[in-house]
Amino acid sequence: MVKAQNEIKDTLKLIDIVVEVLDARIPVSSSNPNIHELTKGKQRIIVLNKSDLADKENLEVWIKKFEKEGYTCISTNANISENISNIIEKIKIIGKKIYNQKYLDKSVKIKPIYRVLIVGIPNVGKSTIINKIAGKEVANVGNKPGVTLKKQWIRVADNIDILDTPGLLWPRISDNDAGLKLALTGNIKQEILDVEELACEGLKMLLNVPKYSSMLISKYKLDDSSLNLDTYELLELIGKKRGCLVSGGKVDMVRTSKIFLDDLKSGKIGNISLE
Ligand SMILES: Nc1nc2c(ncn2[C@@H]2O[C@H](COP(=O)(O)OP(=O)(O)O)[C@@H](O)[C@H]2O)c(=O)[nH]1
Ligand SMILES: [Mg+2]
Incomplete structure (x- = not known):
């Protein structure tokens, strides 16, 4: 973890904009606890990926919340490139602002190149997003981070450079509730808990929300009274x-x-x- 942290700190020296990828179903639990400190002084765009799996109502609430906090927030389904062009547009807008500030003296004429790093915990879709932004396969999807000999910049849309290797952040593993949600959404290995125990915890979370209880009923052809069973019996x-x-x-x-x-x-x- 210390190694990953130092590596990101080093890389960040080269970066103008950080794109932080979160799992749209668990924006808190899939975030890194040190992200504010790590990216201090950098502009950050928040991407809520896997929006195809998330509850649309919750998604809207999260987007509004992040925007209220001053972030640019975009929800994506990277698998089908949904809203990927939006990320590129936002990078351009933010990049332009940064460069205008940096070169207030308008006599300095340089062609701005906005340098971007994609960061996030394992499995949230960083590599997929890089590939979709790049428009070609440059990062391994679904694989362990490979041995990269040399980091490469990929030129996108004429004035954006993104790093082909995402910044790997560690999840909130010491937080039990976050660990549970990360396991239930498939962001970390489900072996962290006994599989029956994990399933019961998952059921408990769904039973807390009437809308999700109804989904359970129709998916498994249950009747309403079965919701009164304890989770193991259910x-x-x-x-x-x-x-x-x-x-x-x-x-x-x-x-x-x-x-x-x-x-x-x-x-x-x-x-x-789940959040
Ligand atoms: N349903 C869904 N799956 C996605 C999405 N983006 C990525 N994935 C899948 O999530 C898994 C991990 O993706 P990857 O890009 O390798 O994640 P990384 O570890 O953050 O680089 C792969 O199986 C992807 O196909 C998305 O928007 N929706
Ligand atoms: Mg990857």
């Missing part, structure tokens, strides 16, 4: 409905948990935000 019922049985008619709870967790993180239950 999970068992879901297993029964899905035919997840072992010999003797008992429910295979591990397999049921995995199915539920996969449905949840991939949006198959519906658009769900």
